[in-house]
Amino acid sequence: MNNRIFIFDTTLRDGEQVPGCKLNKKEKIELALELEALGVDILEAGFPISSPGDFDAVNEIAKLVKNATVCGLSRAVQKDIEVAAEALKPAARKRIHTGIGTSDYHIKAKFNSTREDILQRAIQCVKWARNFTDDVEFxxxxxxxxxxxxxARVVEAVIAAGATTVNIPDTTGYCLPHQYGEKIAYLINNVPNVDKAVLSCHCHNDLGLATANSIAGVIAGARQIECTINGLGERAGNTSLEEVVMILKQHQSTLGFHTNINARQLNPMSRKVSETMRMPVQPNKAIVGANAFSHSSGIHQDGFLKDTQTYEIIAPEEVGAESSKIVLTARSGRSALAYRFQKLGYAFTRNDIDVLYEKFLQVADTKKEVSDDDLVALATAHQPIPVEA
Incomplete structure (x- = not known):
């Protein structure tokens, strides 16, 4: 099997569904071009029939993006598909993403329908989409x-109708990783024409398992991951692009997968999306959080200062982050204190540090973090010897 994993970014569609994250046309275009530069393979630009503004944005992105495939979402409705096709018309590479709910929850409660009727509607929407492009995702x-x-019956039927990618969404974030992986494996083993299409993972994070489920999916045979920058998306969010990309990179020797993403752009891209969509990134967010490369525990700081790999499996520069940080708190030790003093230009003996450490702890117990100004005050009172420039 091909070990290239296609990255389908839906920040501009599913990510924009987050309350307060609505983008105007200019913002959408700016982010689309940044995402293309990042190296995403497929860029889901929006849901063209949803509003005239979204149609215009998708249409403009289709004109400007040259390397990534530009994708538009639609329901299994002929008019939706026609409008998506019209919006995507200028694209060098275009994809129509259409489909319908297949669980009994959706079939009965949402559509008041039957499995057979939904199967026929699935086939029909793919056929409609194939009138406009050879690249159809169901x-x-x-x-x-x-x-x-x-x-499996649905997947086989839509591939036969012309779908070239089949998206297997864990829409409610319900699956456990082994369940999602087994679902993909079941399709690989039980859909006779599955080799004619790419299976795609689209996992939501309602139980905090979106990234784990997506990785389980590709291990089982899926070759596309649908994700967003910073994990933005409906409700608790989507699979985080930066997380799956770095998992695949860190475990390339064992899993054998790779992507075309420029990892050094992950942190700048995260900041750009956060600022543009007005959605802060939680400090402890993997890869792109403010604390992702910060160390405050004395035990961790001591190990890190001896060898960074004791507590960091990714170098900050690999993902475009600032250098690692030694944060001084009441939990910090002498080695971290000595390191920070040295960074400020002070040379202290071990005995000096022992004396200063007791005074440092008195300060640290009164505040959450000890600043450089606090250290300068301690050093000045101790009459330090400055390091010569």
């Missing part, structure tokens, strides 16, 4: 809770 919404045997 999504089986709520596949995570869809009976595997029925899901």
């Amino acid at each position: 999504y089986a919404e709520d596949a995570g809770r869809t009976d595997n045997e029925y899901l």
Whole structure:
């Protein structure tokens, strides 16, 4: 099997569904060009029929993006598909992403329909989309809770109708990683024409398992991951692009997968999306959080200062982050204190540090973090010997 994992970015569509994250046309275009430069393979630019503004934004992105495939979302409705096709018309590479819910929850409650009717509607929407492009992706919404045997029937039918990618969404973030992986494996082993299409993971984070499920999916045979910068998305969010990319990179020797993402742009891209979409990144967020490369525990700081790999499996520069930080708190030790004093230009003996450490702890117990100004005050009172420049 091909070990290239295609990265399908839906920051501009699913990510924009977060309350307060609505983008105007100019912002969408700016982010689209940044995402293309990052190296995403497929860029889901929006849901063209949803509003005239979204249609215009998708249409303009289709004109400007040259390397990534530009994708537009639609429901299994002929008008949706026609509008998406019109918006995507200028694209050098275009994809229509259409589909319908396949779980019994959706079939009965949402559509008041039957499995057979949904199967026929799935086939029909793919055929409509194929009138406009050879690159058609079908999504089986709520596949995570869809009976595997029925899901396999749907997947086989839409591939036969012309779908070149089939999206297997865990729409509600329900699956455990082994369950999602087994679902993908079931499709690989039970859909006769599965080799004619790429299976795609689209996992939500309602239980905090989106990244784990996506990785389980590619291990089982999926070759596309649908994700967003900073994990933005409906409700608790989507699979985080930066997380899956770095997991695949860190474990390339064992998993054998690779992507075309320029990892050094991950932190700048994260900041750009955060600022543009007005959505702060939690400090402890993997890869791109403010604390991702910060060390405050004395035990951790001592090990890190002896060898960075004791507590960091990724070098900050690999993902475009600032240098690692030694943060001084009441939990910090003497080695971290000595390191920070040295960075400020002070040379102290071990005995000096022992004396200063007791005074440092008195300061640290009164505040959350000891600043450089606090250290300068301690050093000045101790009459230090400055290091010669």
